[in-house]
Amino acid sequence: MMIYLPIAEVSVNAFLLLGLGGLVGILSGMFGVGGGFLITPLLFFIGIPPAVAVATSANQIVAASFSAVLAHFRRRTVDLRMGFVLLAGGLVGSGLGIVVFNILREMGQVDLLVRLCYVVFLGIIGALMFVESLRALRKTRGGKIAPRKKHTWIHGLPLKMRFRTSGLYISVIPPVLVGVAVGMLAAIMGVGGGFIMVPAMIYLLGMPTKVVIGTSLFQIIFVAAFTTLLHAVTNQTVDVVLAVLLLVGGVLGAQFGAVFGARMRAEQLRILLATLVLLVCGKLALDLLLRPEELYTLSTGAV
Amino acid sequence: MRLWLALLLLLAAGPARTAEEVVLGLSQDQVSISTSFSGSEILIFGAVKRETAIPEGPPLEVVVTVQGPDRPVTVRRKERRAGIWVNVDAVEVDSAPSFYAVATSGPWEEVISHTEDLRHAVSIPRAIRSVGAPSGVLEPQAFTDAVIRIRRANGLYIHKEGAVDLREQTLFDTAIALPANLTEGLYTTRVFLTRDRAVVARFDTTIPVRKVGLERWLFTLSHQQPLLYGLMSLAIAIAAGWAASAAFRLMRPQ
Numbered sequence: 061m062m063i064y065l066p067i068a069e070v071s072v073n074a075f076l077l078l079g080l081g082g083l084v085g086i087l088s089g090m091f092g093v094g095g096g097f098l099i100t101p102l103l104f105f106i107g108i109p110p111a112v113a114v115a116t117s118a119n120q121i122v123a124a125s126f127s128a129v130l131a132h133f134r135r136r137t138v139d140l141r142m143g144f145v146l147l148a149g150g151l152v153g154s155g156l157g158i159v160v161f162n163i164l165r166e167m168g169q170v171d172l173l174v175r176l177c178y179v180v181f182l183g184i185i186g187a188l189m190f191v192e193s194l195r196a197l198r199k200t201r202g203g204k205i206a207p208r209k210k211h212t213w214i215h216g217l218p219l220k221m222r223f224r225t226s227g228l229y230i231s232v233i234p235p236v237l238v239g240v241a242v243g244m245l246a247a248i249m250g251v252g253g254g255f256i257m258v259p260a261m262i263y264l265l266g267m268p269t270k271v272v273i274g275t276s277l278f279q280i281i282f283v284a285a286f287t288t289l290l291h292a293v294t295n296q297t298v299d300v301v302l303a304v305l306l307l308v309g310g311v312l313g314a315q316f317g318a319v320f321g322a323r324m325r326a327e328q329l330r331i332l333l334a335t336l337v338l339l340v341c342g343k344l345a346l347d348l349l350l351r352p353e354e355l356y357t358l359s360t361g362a363v
Numbered sequence: 364m365r366l367w368l369a370l371l372l373l374l375a376a377g378p379a380r381t382a383e384e385v386v387l388g389l390s391q392d393q394v395s396i397s398t399s400f401s402g403s404e405i406l407i408f409g410a411v412k413r414e415t416a417i418p419e420g421p422p423l424e425v426v427v428t429v430q431g432p433d434r435p436v437t438v439r440r441k442e443r444r445a446g447i448w449v450n451v452d453a454v455e456v457d458s459a460p461s462f463y464a465v466a467t468s469g470p471w472e473e474v475i476s477h478t479e480d481l482r483h484a485v486s487i488p489r490a491i492r493s494v495g496a497p498s499g500v501l502e503p504q505a506f507t508d509a510v511i512r513i514r515r516a517n518g519l520y521i522h523k524e525g526a527v528d529l530r531e532q533t534l535f536d537t538a539i540a541l542p543a544n545l546t547e548g549l550y551t552t553r554v555f556l557t558r559d560r561a562v563v564a565r566f567d568t569t570i571p572v573r574k575v576g577l578e579r580w581l582f583t584l585s586h587q588q589p590l591l592y593g594l595m596s597l598a599i600a601i602a603a604g605w606a607a608s609a610a611f612r613l614m615r616p617q
Contacts, residue, residue, distance in 0.1 A: 292593030
């Protein structure tokens with residue numbers, strides 16, 4: 061069944077989009093990520109204009125994260141105070157990201173920037189996660205548990221604040237900076253930034269893992285919502301029909317993913333996710349490195 | 364501009380009316396892009412009206428063109444820089460139709476001459492206007508060619524020789540396929556009658572292509588009330604997220 065998307069101005073197969081949303085939903089249910097880092101490149105592959113893909117993914121992330129954060133609220137694993145601090149940074153970053161996005165769009169380099177961001181960040185995160193989970197797998201076989209870091213340079217900064225849910229007493233500067241960075245990436249890449257936020261919160265801020273996902277999701281909702289609004293107002297590139305199709309698939313897929321995920325071990329899940337991230341990264345890198353079939357690209361005023 | 368053209372046409376058509384005229388019919392006088400739109404086909408048919416007998420000499424030929432709204436297009440060229448393929452230069456093509464189809468009743472060279480093509484802008488390259496490329500660009504023609512190549516590959520530019528059926532030099536018909544990725548606007552349809560490669564009569568009409576229903580509403584809303592549209596998108600997202608969570612809780616009571 062073909063559906064004409066009013067903003068993207070292309071006609072695509074509705075079942076393809078439902079399937080795509082479902083696939084990403086399964087993964088996000090399994091791994092606890094928003095799935096934006098997968099859905100945006102997949103939308104590029106099926107021919108949605110990059111600007112529309114980025115803006116619409118942000119809208120889809122709002123739904124996915126909202127659904128997930130409700131579950132975390134029930135389990136009381138959301139650090140609201142930390143969430144708001146990250147959010148303050150995130151909104152600033154998101155605004156900056158849109159400005160950068162629009163400047164680059166006029167220069168014709170937005171496609172390159174988005175792809176480069178993906179290759180670099182997916183590559184780094186994928187590789188780190190792969191190595192880390194391999195090590196964890198070996199360690200659990202040896203029967204040892206990795207010790208947590210105690211004090212780093214981060215604890216020496218001023219403007220300290222107490223975060224009760226996380227059991228932390230640290231400066232607000234690092235969380236705000238993390239927020240800004242993730243907000244910018246969210247606006248440029250059309251992702252919630254969970255896959256960067258989560259490791260940053262665990263390794264940089266030293267937050268306990270059980271609060272990290274809920275808190276990250278909480279602030280992603282707002283950043284993604286803000287990004288959606290900014291894209292809608294400045295570029296008119298949010299396609300609601302596209303978003304709804306992705307949502308329906310995603311919501312259903314997430315339920316199945318959660319079931320699959322519960323049957324697997326944490327390290328195995330992380331290795332799988334890392335492999336997947338590296339695969340997407342590899343595909344995008346090849347696109348940049350190999351000679352494209354068509355050296356010329358067209359763009360009209362609207363997109 | 365358009366008024367002048369119309370006046371010129373009237374003047375041109377006035378004295379020549381005695382010879383041959385086009386009477387045109389269309390299978391649909393407008394194209395609606397609805398949610399389920401997946402392309403369309405317009406049947407263009409007509410007859411040649413004349414007061415006298417069919418003139419002697421070379422036979423009559425028919426050229427039909429359908430042209431979508433003109434838009435400026437930025438064409439960018441990629442080149443390898445530091446190992447990766449990046450956009451290096453861009454040319455702004457001043458005006459290129461978003462859709463262009465031309466169908467003829469015979470081989471191109473036998474139907475219309477180069478001068479007539481220039482005068483009426485009939486063939487695909489003539490329909491694109493590019494005033495000048497920035498001085499740094501080496502081959503500006505390559506950029507215009509790229510527009511034609513890419514759009515032909517997407518089915519947006521169609522060039523079909525021999526696709527117009529002409530019977531007894533009087534009745535003609537052709538079908539033009541409109542692809543699914545159409546843009547809105549007025550689609551100009553022109554019919555040229557030629558003899559000995561010269562245009563003897565011309566008929567112009569327009570077919571409006573419009574988004575309708577939900578498509579129309581969403582598109583208008585996103586451009587006229589972007590804030591409201593953005594908030595609506597968010598509300599849908601939040602509602603869907605909440606519904607998913609609630610359904611999940613119902614399915615697995617804890």
